[in-house]
Amino acid sequence: MAKPELLQYTAKDRKDSQRPAEERIKDHWPIEPRLLFADLIDEASRCGQCGVPSCHTGLSSVYTGCPLENNIPDIHKLAASGDLEAAYKISSSTNPMGAVTGRVCPSAKSLCESSCVLNENTGSGHGYVSIRRIENAVHDLAWENGWIRPIKPLHDYKESIGIIGSGPGGYAAAEGLRKLGYNVTIYERSPVAGGLLTIGIPEFKLEKKIVDRHYKYLEEGGVTIKCNSGIGDTIKFEQLLKEHQAIIIATGKYKPKDPRLEGSAKDLATPTLEYLARQNLLNRGIKMDDRYPPEIFDAKGKTVLVNGGGDTAMDCVRTAIRQGAKKVICLYRRDAENMPGSEKEFQAAKAEGVEFRFMHQVKAADEMPGGGFMVKGVKTALGAPDSSGRQGMVETDETFEIQADIMINAIGFDPENLPVLFNVSALPVTRRGTLDVQNPVLAPHSHVVVGGLVTVFERAGNTIPVFAVGDIAGSNLVVEALKGGRDIAPHVHKALRSP
Template identity: 45%
Template sequence: MADDLLKFVSINQQMPTKRTAGDRKADFDEIYDEFDTEGAKEQASRCSQCGVPFCHIHCPLGNNIPDWLRLTAEGRLEDAYEMASSTNNMPEICGRICPQDRLCEGNCVIEKDFDSVTIGSVEKYIADTAWENGWIKPITPAAERKESIGIIGAGPAGLAAAEELRKDGFQVHIYDRHDRAGGLLVYGIPGFKLEKDVVGRRTGRLEQSGITFHLDYEIGREATLSELREKHDALLIATGVYRARGLKAPGVGLGNIREALDYLTASNKVGFGDSVPEYESGALNAEGKNVVVIGGGDTAMDCVRTAVRQGAKSVKCLYRRDRANMPGSVREVQNAEEEGVEFEWLCGPEAFLGGENVEAVRAYRMRLGAPDATGRQAPEPVPDSTFNIDCDLAILALGFEPEDLPALFGSPELRVTRWGTVTVDHASMMTNLPGVFAAGDIVRGASLVVWAIRDGCDAAENIKSYLTAKQQDAA
């Protein structure tokens, strides 16, 4: 084994420098500095190069993590990027936003006693280095194919599929109802986790590669699904899921009770310099307010940390289970606490109190009872435990559900499951409509960006096989 590996016994885990909580609360910039070359090489050298790399197994993309860590440790950064990008269309994005503590790093074999290799930070470093050095070029297919493919949704699944299809020379068109490409990456994730120029580099490269973007284009308004099918040889539905999961509680209809995605989208648009009337009026602005966020996932963490940066008077997060059962990233919870967010563990909302607008949340304490169907302990209310929390802005971050796509697309024949997700043949990823495929959250339900990328790549392979077989049958 080379001298530049297996150094986890002599070198401690080290993340890139994190800005102080006081500094980072003042802006929406990313909170971690970048590794320098020596720092990245040093952390990569801690990889044990184990025979069964659990980091690789627990990565939805099957990234060859030990291989690009070894190349980084050896100073072969261009080769490291080539290795990382061979399985991941967006390594600099995954390096920033993947919950590594639940995936690759959380399953590193040296994690227990020596702390895991900081895989995400190294991934981010080698990809950013590749951009800075001009190693990432527009796609130039070996040969052009005449078949046209339409992709509905410019989020991670749609972008990943578009890249893979363009590599094979297909004519790719992406349709998205928003004014910028990127979907959740642009409007759902705050800049302190993912600065928007990072996404812009990726979408810009796809445009330079010959992929056509149709923005502000809503299926069902500009064209029905049937009309779009007539324009293309195949379609991919990759819309994601954006309809907020509701909460039934007295007073939930009061003013200043808002959905998480509306709140985050407004904040991100302001970051772009857009005029957002609801932000300017204060309806989607936490400045000077007592903010209560209800939920415990990564979206809830995005909301509480955004509220801090907007100058909230206080920020509290209510979650019905305890810290150990928090679905959000452990690092994100820690970052939020450092920035002044207060967590009310084992706590749920009973009612919203106020006149025209919410003035308080009546909450109750909870305890963990018997395990539910998934094996998690089910929370149950503690009798006579209610208390009030001052609240001027309540944000509901309870997850997302699919919109009614058959109605939205003007295509009642499109088959969906009882949960509203699109029904597909899981071997081919094709819907009940010939030549129409679906991938990402609209099939699997709300999930991680890294899974959307994986699904987009798999869908591209299935579309390629379908069109190739169709071409052969016609010959």
């Protein structure tokens, strides 16, 4: 192994590269190429090898470091030396989906990269180490070079665990429990496994082959995955209580937030998740049902208006651009500095031709006689900061009207009403609609709830513990859901092995 060349942040610039906007808007393929070997070594060598690594521990309540507590300096030291297999082993010991998080984490906004002491926020002038790109390159190479071994369970337990939802939280829990030796079945209501990784996040941010290989790995390791198996309609929750000795709920958040609009077209906007899911499944040759008129999902030649400023809104505007929209307008009620989404996604959308109109609060949508919408609202001004430090907004007397063919309200998602959906009134929920967990598993530094025990059912003299992980427990990020799934596995194991 070569002696690693480190602390090169003064001599080498960060490796940033994207396909030209005029090229990438013509397809749905990734916009950011993977770091090649030499560039990977160079980028890892920029690491400062801090004695107290803030990328790991966080800098503050805003810049919180890595929720998975990845051992980033050691990963970079090994990568800089060229020992990429060893770097992968360290990385995968805490991160079950490094090739995914290395593509979708908001690392430069609030996590590891924003906590790097070289970050522009610290005034270093050197630019943070591209931790995310190093991570995805190392994990990609692991898949390509056969460094990832099939799951070999430590034991052969008779107990079976049912996991509802195949997103990152469900995935990490399934992998951990299968390695321990449990029989695991995942129930997924969509036609493909992966949750929002598969149907929500666009291909140009996360190639589905990257996601698919993880679930193939689970299946080859003995995990059963049942798609088109929604709990509450296709399969009753009571049936799971009969078949399994423990249940993990990892359903995420899929209920669109209510935009509280007025007007004749207030309920006629294109459903956000449906819009993204249809394009993702279309890319795979899968056709969804015809619950909605197909034309509301096709932006070609149309004016598209997206209401919202988060990453989901960026996914929608950038998908519309790729569908060939005539014009794409994004309305947000604050300014660019106070957008909840990542700066990287915002800049990419701008480069691809999205028109942003800030300080615009949508209030109503009316149907136009010839089709389409007249979107109405008021302009706003910045107000006092809220509890998160983001500036609030106040409405002014100035109004606006914008005509559009397609309108999408991308303002976020809430948990579905699981006691109703599953027809199980005994599932406790918080006032926010997430499942109310006991002895919660917390993300470090931010103290976000990412998992925990929900309740225990008694059936035929047996106790069946029910756990929750991921967004349905309180998290918001893929990496937090992975933390919940990874860390809930030993809790389930302890519950099943305790006398």
